[in-house]
Amino acid sequence: xxxxxDGEEIFIIDGHVHLWDGSKANLKNVHGQQFIxxxxxxxxxxxxKEYLWPKEKFDKYGEEAMYxxxxxxxxxxxxxxxxxxxxxxxxxxxxxxxxxxxxKGKYPHRFIVNGxxxxxxxxxxxxxxxxxxxxxxxxxxxxxxxxxxxxxxxxKLSDPGVQRYFERCEKLGIKNVHVHxxxxxxxxxxxxxxxxxxxxxxxxxxxxxxIVEHCGLPRLDDFCWIATQETxxxxxxxxxxxxxxxxxxxxxxxxxxLLFWIGEDKILYGSDYGIxxxxxxxxxxxxxxxxxxxxxxxxxxxxxxxxxxxxxxNAARLYGIDIxxxxxxxxxxxxxxxx
Amino acid sequence: xxxxxxxxxxDRTAEVWARLESVIDPxxxxxxxxxxxxTGVEVDAxxxxxxxxxxPTYWCAANFAFLMADDMRIAVAALPWVGxxxxxxxxxxxxxxxxxxxxxxxxxxxxxGDEANGEELxxxxxxxxxxxxxxxxxxxxxxxxxxxxxxAVLLQLTVVELAALPSDSDGRRLIARYxxxxxxxxxxxxxxxxxxxxxxxxxxxxxxxxLRALRRVGVNAEFNSxxxxxxxxxxxxxxxxxxxxxxxxxxxxxxxxxxSN
Numbered sequence: 249x250x251x252x253x254d255g256e257e258i259f260i261i262d263g264h265v266h267l268w269d270g271s272k273a274n275l276k277n278v279h280g281q282q283f284i285x286x287x288x289x290x291x292x293x294x295x296x297k298e299y300l301w302p303k304e305k306f307d308k309y310g311e312e313a314m315y316x317x318x319x320x321x322x323x324x325x326x327x328x329x330x331x332x333x334x335x336x337x338x339x340x341x342x343x344x345x346x347x348x349x350x351x352k353g354k355y356p357h358r359f360i361v362n363g364x365x366x367x368x369x370x371x372x373x374x375x376x377x378x379x380x381x382x383x384x385x386x387x388x389x390x391x392x393x394x395x396x397x398x399x400x401x402x403x404k405l406s407d408p409g410v411q412r413y414f415e416r417c418e419k420l421g422i423k424n425v426h427v428h429x430x431x432x433x434x435x436x437x438x439x440x441x442x443x444x445x446x447x448x449x450x451x452x453x454x455x456x457x458x459i460v461e462h463c464g465l466p467r468l469d470d471f472c473w474i475a476t477q478e479t480x481x482x483x484x485x486x487x488x489x490x491x492x493x494x495x496x497x498x499x500x501x502x503x504x505x506l507l508f509w510i511g512e513d514k515i516l517y518g519s520d521y522g523i524x525x526x527x528x529x530x531x532x533x534x535x536x537x538x539x540x541x542x543x544x545x546x547x548x549x550x551x552x553x554x555x556x557x558x559x560x561x562n563a564a565r566l567y568g569i570d571i572x573x574x575x576x577x578x579x580x581x582x583x584x585x586x587x
Numbered sequence: 588x589x590x591x592x593x594x595x596x597x598d599r600t601a602e603v604w605a606r607l608e609s610v611i612d613p614x615x616x617x618x619x620x621x622x623x624x625x626t627g628v629e630v631d632a633x634x635x636x637x638x639x640x641x642x643p644t645y646w647c648a649a650n651f652a653f654l655m656a657d658d659m660r661i662a663v664a665a666l667p668w669v670g671x672x673x674x675x676x677x678x679x680x681x682x683x684x685x686x687x688x689x690x691x692x693x694x695x696x697x698x699x700g701d702e703a704n705g706e707e708l709x710x711x712x713x714x715x716x717x718x719x720x721x722x723x724x725x726x727x728x729x730x731x732x733x734x735x736x737x738x739a740v741l742l743q744l745t746v747v748e749l750a751a752l753p754s755d756s757d758g759r760r761l762i763a764r765y766x767x768x769x770x771x772x773x774x775x776x777x778x779x780x781x782x783x784x785x786x787x788x789x790x791x792x793x794x795x796x797x798l799r800a801l802r803r804v805g806v807n808a809e810f811n812s813x814x815x816x817x818x819x820x821x822x823x824x825x826x827x828x829x830x831x832x833x834x835x836x837x838x839x840x841x842x843x844x845x846x847s848n
Contacts, residue, residue: 279680282645286818289644293817401702466614466811469718469803495813501806509803546799 250323250530250559258534258556259571261563262318262327262526264426264461264486264518267351268343271308279396280337291523294490299528309522311351319358322526324519325578328360328563330390330426330461336397349384357577360567362388362426367409368397374416381420387567388424389417390461393445405445414453424457424566425449426484429464429471443471450478457566459516462487468502472509482566483510485558486520492532500538504546512554516562530559592632599630599668606662607638613712614651615812616719619659623819626677634670636663641677643818649681650711653698656689713771717784718804720768724781725801727761728794734758738791742781749780 250258270284288306318324329348333341345363352359363380394402443464450458461484464471475481491499519526538550608620627639656674663672674689676682688698695708772786
């Protein structure tokens, strides 16, 4: 919970957190090492100095540190776990629904745990999706289209095999499809960060919400265009928001473009924890004002209303969370207080 | 080595660096030398050249990595005295494949086979050349409009007239940079200087809306550039790259400079 200087309480839902194991013991190969090292470079590059972690903590921080960083030191009230399996790089997977669910078991009202699917798994993958739905009552999936699987270096949402999975999502009531649009790898000769496949899927499946994580960076320009065309496409601020510290002027331009093109009802806060921590992200975001030159340019404002929507109301709407009821629940179960 | 030979070797190395400066990261529209990607140039007595380069992450897109490696080879090979050119990409997931493919003079398609999906790399190159064109055009037009030029007059200029347009040094640089990319859309010297990405004339009455739309391209590229430079510095240390923070047309800076005038 964040309290403004006026004493107003702002309920915060972190749309993008991880509980990963990038430790040496879990590595399968050099790619696994390079993957966690690359994450660490993002962390080191964009975090304020006082929030830099030693590499050992970063490799595997564990449940208690995560709870502390999100809800005790940080201002998150709830967080959505987005799994990233990466089983070709890590023995037990990098960040799995199963591991996330153990965490939710300890703090049931704090976490929303999403599932994942991979269309390359065919029939077995559909069965697995049924199982995830039944066992964990998932309302969303995280898709990592760049994930390596044997000889395949990824897939696109427009691939024919993906349709059946979206149909199954509709049937199971899994409404939120979070798509990681960051460094994809195959096909190698295309623009590897193409977001056009989200456009196809969003048009075909109007009942599903497509949350483009990282707003399609590094193709923000293309993403804005697609999101404007489709009513069911959202932008997740993970990776974009940390620029607020090192490059506030870029952040100002990017958030104003997002507000202009996709609007304040379709932008979701996400810390991308453990890459970055909610404490400093939220403090800086709440204190942030668009420079006049930028708001004059786009004609948009980052108002308190917009901030509240981005920080929690939009995610609450997508995940059916009644904020007043949830506040009560957290208070009753002592999960708002310092543990 | 005689003193003369030593001087010749130094000169040749400088010539190679100068050639490499013309090679750009297609995504960022910035020189690979300014970005700090090139780490070393070696020239031997026989005129063989070895260029070493690196990228901000192990995962940087293979297509762009290949394009840069191949462009470096071609740029250096254009020097008359150059023998064999070896380009060495380090610490990248496809380093070996790219290095071997470029050394053998193979195409991207031949280097990666099925993984490249049978499409032309040149199309990707063109997509990013168009983005570079748009970004440079936006920076120039914004600058000129902010300096009192009338939209209707500007949009009438031919390529030759734009090249001769009197301006201050910032303006001259923006004009030169724009004209460098103008041929991406296809042009003769007597053609209109400012056209859209399809070569159509621009409408003076809607110029501000047009520029606003283009600005997304610039914001995106600036953002990527900041991220790439930061990741490179984190990976290899801040002291390893050239300390050129903002050499090309920086969207944010060019706007704020213009506004403060």
